[in-house]
Structures are given as structure tokens and as C-alpha cells.
Amino acid sequence: MELEPGGGSSPRLLTWGEIESRTGRGDSKQERWLVIERKVYDISQFYKRHPGGARVISHYAGQDATDPFTAFHLNKSLVRKYMKTLLIGELAPDQPNFEPSKNKLLLEDFRELRATVEKMGLLNPSHLFFFLHLIHILLLDVAAWLTIWYFGSSLVPFLFSALLLGTVQAQAGWLQHDFGHLSVFSNSRWNHWVHKFVIGHLKGAPASWWNHLHFQHHAKPNCFRKDPDVNMHPLFFALGKTLSVELGVKKKKYMPYNHQHKYFFIIGPPALVPLYFQWYIFYFVVQRKQWVDLAWMLTFYIRIYLTYLPLLGVKGLLGLFLLLRFIESNWFVWVTQMNHIPMNIDYDKNVDWFTGQLQATCNVHQSLFNDWFSGHLNFQIEHHLFPTMPRHNYWKVAPLVKSMCAKHGIDYQSKPLLAAFADIVYSLKDSGELWLDAYLHK
Template identity: 30%
Template sequence: MTTTEAPPRAARQRRTARNAQTNDYFDLVERANAAGLMGRRVGWYVGRTTLVAAALALAFTLLLTLGHTWWQLAVAALFGIVFTQGAFLAHDGGHMQIFASGRRNEWFSRIVGNLVVGLSIGWWNRKHNRHHGHPNVIGKDGDIATGALVFVPGQEQGRTGILGWVTRRQGWLFFPMLTLFGPVLHANSVQTLATVPGIKHRGAEAVLLGIRLIGFPALVLLTLGPALGTAFLAVQLAVFGTYMGATFAPNHKGMPLLPKDLKIDFLRRQVLTSRNIRGGRFVEWAMGGLNYQVEHHVFPRMPSVNLRHARPIVQDFCAEHDIHYTETGLLESYGIIVDYLNRVGLGHADPMDCPIVAQYR
């Protein structure tokens, strides 16, 4: 006859803590369900999609009828804004927020993302899903991977020449560099479709993306001529890139970075690395509901229009469980980002100094 030894006390304590943290999250989910916030809001999305379609139709009408005038640059800016609003819709579809059917969500995102915005939804979903699973986790979240900018302290070392000069001033250069973000997003989409295996409906994406990335510039150049047409496309891309970057950057940049081996539960990982942006309905519209980033990360499938109602529920829950909840104004968040990037670029910031991270090590 054999007996099974009881697990060591420390192991039992860790298991009990994990179970308690899991129960915490399910308790929060139950509160959101009880408030009716997890249900679909198809009618609201129909209205939102109709407004974006109407704005896109207006932009095309102005492009084709306004004539050869430098006022067309204002139309270019309008296109940049509308494309970004379209990206917010594709994002929500990618999170299965719009329809109960996963297939309908996928095709909605595929059509809007590729044909309207010019972004491969196959590329976006792969990148964005990794981010949601491991927000601000060093080595796992591609959104903080080193590229033109350095987000992780220590990775600025060894950058010399022009790249080193940029890195040491990257906070101040952040917003000017966002004007180049649009072409980078388009290029990443094309590269993914061309080289990454396993993309669903690759052919459909390629056709839709080709119409957008070839057909739209061709229409602009044929309508406005080479000089004004080139200026038009430059403004449209600059507005699109700046708007996209200025919307997504405040959500996590300058928030705690988590080591890859840090043991932390899902709820706290999402809340501690996310930042909400105050500002009322205008900021909510301008950021596509992503100003409620904490709630979005806790409930990624919740319709974005419901996130404002989830906010007090999550705030109260975090207060009850002593979980740090971050919320700032938009301009304040930009100041935090610029300061953080400058500190990283100069080698002054260390994510391991963060007291929030330290308590979980």
C-alpha cells in the first residue's frame, strides 16, 4: 500500500493564491454580466459603420469634385481621420465584439481592415492577440519590441551614429516620427501576406489590400496630377499615422514593463500595464473607445460602447482588491510617454525599479 505525500506548504500556498486570483477575475466577470455589459450591440455598430461610410463617401465626393486646389489637402486629412475610424471598427470586429458569429466578425474586419484602412487583418490579429496575451511583457509583447524606438531600458546600448542620435532624443522625436507610421503599417501588412504561412483567406486579403494600396493612390494621382496628388497622399499618410499612433500609444507606453518570467495572474497583468484616458465623449469617439484601455484588456470581447459603463465596476473592484488602477488626461499621458522615451533613450529608466513589479517578484 502506498500513500501520496501532501504537497509542500509553500506549493499549497502558491496554488491557493492562484485559485483566489482566478476567482477574483471570475467574480469581476460575473459583475459585468449582471450589469448586462457583455451582450452584443449590433444596432450601435450599424449606426457607427454607417457614419464612417458616409464620411468616406463625402471624402471621395470632395476629392472628385473639388478640383485642382490646395484645399484638397484638407480632404486628405479627412481621409486620414476616416481611415483611422475604420481601423477602430476593424479592431472591434477582430475582438469579436460586433456579431455573435465569429465568421461574421472575421469578414467584417477583413473587408474594413484591408479594403478601407489598408491593413491586413491577418497581420493585425496575430500581432494584437500576442499583445493582449502579454501586454508590456518583455520578449513577448511585440508592441514594445525595439525598432526605430527603444521601449525597454538596456536595449538602447550599442546604438551609434544616426540611430544613436535618434534614440537619445526619441521622446522629443516621437510625434514627428508618427507621421511615418502609416507607410510602416501598410508595409507590414504586405510583408505578412507575402511571407507568413497560415494566413486565413490570404487571396481575399491580397485582392482587397491591393485595391486599397494601389487603387486609391492611383485614383488620387489621376485626379489631382503628380504634384498635388503626391502632396495629398503625403498628408493623408501623415494624418493616418499620427492619429493611429497617438491613439494606441497612451494605452501602455510608460506603464510598468513585466519580465518574461514574472508570475502574475491574468487580471493584474492586464490592469497594471494599462492606462485609461479621461476626457468624456469626445475623447471616447476620437480614440474609438480605446481610452477605456483597462476595461478593454479585462473584457476584450465587450463592445467598446459598453466600456464606459464597465469602468466604475472595474474601479470599485480594483479598490476592493488593492489593485493599482491608472487613469490620466490625454495631454498628461503624452507627457509621460515623451519623458519615458527620453529616459530610456538616455539609459536612465529601469522597469525593474517599478514598485508594482517588485511586489510580484
């Protein structure tokens, strides 16, 4: 902690105005400060070494990061020990606990809700639940191979095996998501180890790539320039009211966005994984020298090669692989986008954690099928509010979240599965029309 000019050991007292100017925006050499529990930390150099990623912590520069800090970290006392070297002061006594622009009562209620969740044990995982989920994935994987081994490589068993393998990829995707969010074990290291196995060996993708993108998404969902899920879209899609109009006013026409609700069915769900992710993940690990992740990925491809090549030959193996990626891609895109694309998409307005997550996410009604099909991401609101919560507890906290939304007049959206899918298309159509109107008339 910095000393006062007179040489005393009193903490340096700071105002929100001073903190809000230290965003580092536009210049990597500028100072970056943030607040956690009224303590002020200088992350100007540390952000580059942040284990969760440089961009995740930088997204909160100049802001209060108390709630995301609480949401993302399991062993907070350990993390606080490392944070001591970054401490430069604290908020002056006359400064409010929260940024002046934020709703004090809402923030206090959410932190009380968080304390209730912890007391109820809703952050404690059922290891049996996740073990059984892993077993069902492995059984489906074995069944896919046995189908071709026993029935041969004719069309019907070939397609059935591809469907099983596509299901394995989708379900392994939801399971790696659990480990990536530290939702299965109380020890972060154990979560990281098993995460590499599930995403690397069962899916052939790098854990570091998922961490890099997904934590940013959770930190600032649906925020341009901060959520990579939104940033990757403008070349092909104009999302939300703000960006659509902005692209139109600037006369940007990378694509005919007024038709995006149509070509989404061609370059969206069917193509994302096989035509983009499949090559980009290798580029990512090589560029960033993530050799451990690359080794895990190669075990997946070697296993597929050794087990299916003798049964199908080279052409059959390539056909099976492309088909399972096609199935996985459709499954992944529809499920992950149904909760976000129809919601508010804008630049970061520095709203509080609760409001930001509710504005950017919606739910899909609970059912046994919806829970399994989406990996419990039909409870997207609860997942975003409590990202380390094991998914089998989302339904337990949902009534508490609904009650808090009702108290503060915040819209809690939940809809049928097919309606959620349709809303993706409707929202693309609406934003495409906004783009066209701005492009032609502004």
C-alpha cells in the same frame, strides 16, 4: 487522457511544478503544457495550428491560461470539444486552483466580476451602434471625394479632403479593431468576414497581420519577447526601466536613447505607418501566402486609384495618399501608445490576468470627443480585461473595475488626454536617462 501505468482510466494527476517546467522555451521540440480550469493540455504540436496564432498560445506554456482562454473565445463549449484531444491530465487534488505565486482572493474576485459582467449583458453588442459607426466612416469617405470633385484640387480643398481621408483611416482602424476582437457579432465567422472588409477594403491592410500582432499584445501586454509592440522598439527606443538599464549595461547604443524623447517626434508618430507599415504589410501577406487578405487590400488601392486619379493626376494622387497616411500615423501612434508606454514594461513575470493588464494599461478620462477620437480606447483597462466586450459598454463596467482595484490596492490610472500624450514623452525621457546612466557607469 493518458492512462495510469496500471492500465486504469483515471486521469493523470500533475503538479504545478511539472507544468511550469513545460514552457518549450528556447527549443521548439520541448514539451509545452498549459492549464485551463484545472485541466492540463499538451500543446506541443497544436500550438503551430492554433487559429489565434502559434505565439499567442505559446506565451502561456507552463502557466495557467484559464483567464485568457475565457477572455478571448466566444464559443467556449465548441472550443472545448477540440481541446479534448490535447487533454493529458488534471491538477492533483492537493494542488491549488491557481499557481502558488498568485493571489487567490484577487483571482476569485476577478472571476466573480467576469460572471457579473456576463449576467449584466455587458458582452452583448448593439448592432445599431456599430452600423452607425460604419455609416459615418463611409459618409466621410464620400465627402472627401466630393470635396475635390466639386471644389477642385486647389490647396484648401486638397488639404480638407486629406484630413477627411485621414479621419476615415483612423476611424476605420478603430472599427476593424472591434471586429478583430469579435465584439460585434455573436458568431466568430461573421466577425472575421466583416473584419476583412473593414481592414482590407477600407484601410488596405491585412486582417491576418493585425491578428498576428494584436492578440499577442493582449495576451502579454508590455512583456519583452512576448508583446510585439514592445519587441519592435529596441532598435530605436529603450522602453521601461528594465530594458533601458539592460541595454546600457550591455553597452548597446543602436540610437542615442537619451535623446529619444526628441527624435520620437520625427521617427515615431509621423513615420510609423507611411515608412514602415505601408511596405511591411505587403511583405507579410506575400511571405505567409495570405492571398485572400492580399485581394481585399488590392480592392482598396484600386478604388483609390480609380476615384482620385482622374481628379488629381499621378503626382496629386501620390501626394494625397502620403498625406492621409501621415495623418493616420500620427493619430494611431499617439492614441495607441498613450495607454502603454508610460506603464510598467518588463519581462513576463507570470502575474495573474487582472494584475498584468492593470500594470500595463491606463485610461484617459471619458468625454464624447475622447471616446470618438480614440475609438473608446481611452477605456484601455476595461478593454484589456474584457477584450471581446463591445466598446459602448466599457463605461458601464468601469466602476466595477475601479471598485475591485480599490479593494485589492491596485492602482487604477486615468488621466486627461493631453496629459496622457505628455506622459509618453516624459517616460521616454526617463528611460533614456536610465540607459545613459547604465551605459556610462555600469
